[in-house]
Amino acid sequence: HCFIQFRRMCVCECEAEKYGAEYSVKEYVSAALMTRSEAGEYTILDSDMIHKRSKFRSKLRTDDIDVPCYVCMASVQNTMIFDVAINDESCDYAMEEVTVFSEILQWMVNGMGEE
Numbered sequence: 001h002c003f004i005q006f007r008r009m010c011v012c013e014c015e016a017e018k019y020g021a022e023y024s025v026k027e028y029v030s031a032a033l034m035t036r037s038e039a040g041e042y043t044i045l046d047s048d049m050i051h052k053r054s055k056f057r058s059k060l061r062t063d064d065i066d067v068p069c070y071v072c073m074a075s076v077q078n079t080m081i082f083d084v085a086i087n088d089e090s091c092d093y094a095m096e097e098v099t100v101f102s103e104i105l106q107w108m109v110n111g112m113g114e115e
Contacts, residue, residue: 010058012049012072012085031056031074035067036086038093040103042071069093071100080108 012031033046045065049056056074068090075082084104088095 010046010060010070010072012056012058012074013054014056014074014083025054025074026051028077029074030077031072033058033060034071034073035065036069036071036095036100036103037067038069040099042104042107043067069095071095071104073104080105082108 010033012033014025014029014031029051030047031049031051032044033049034042034044036042046058046060049058051057056072069092070087072085072087073082074084082104084097084101086095086097086100
């Protein structure tokens, strides 16, 4: 489970469980900060977020980002298990978490834009 919050920098907080027991987020989970266009196109802004005290922090400042439609994706390494959190407060359109999840799943299945 993830949620995203902003101050001057982006912070994604994630919790993970495996069969009801806590799972080491720091050891097994990575997070990426992305923006989403109204057409459903994604741009990865930070794929190397820093993990500290159960939160992933981006090195980017929110003032440096042109498209303010934010998506944080946290994924368990070497699996297709992931979760997304969205923040469309400053966005020109509304995003639905289930739509974003489906789009990213399709993107992952298709190799995340790699050719």
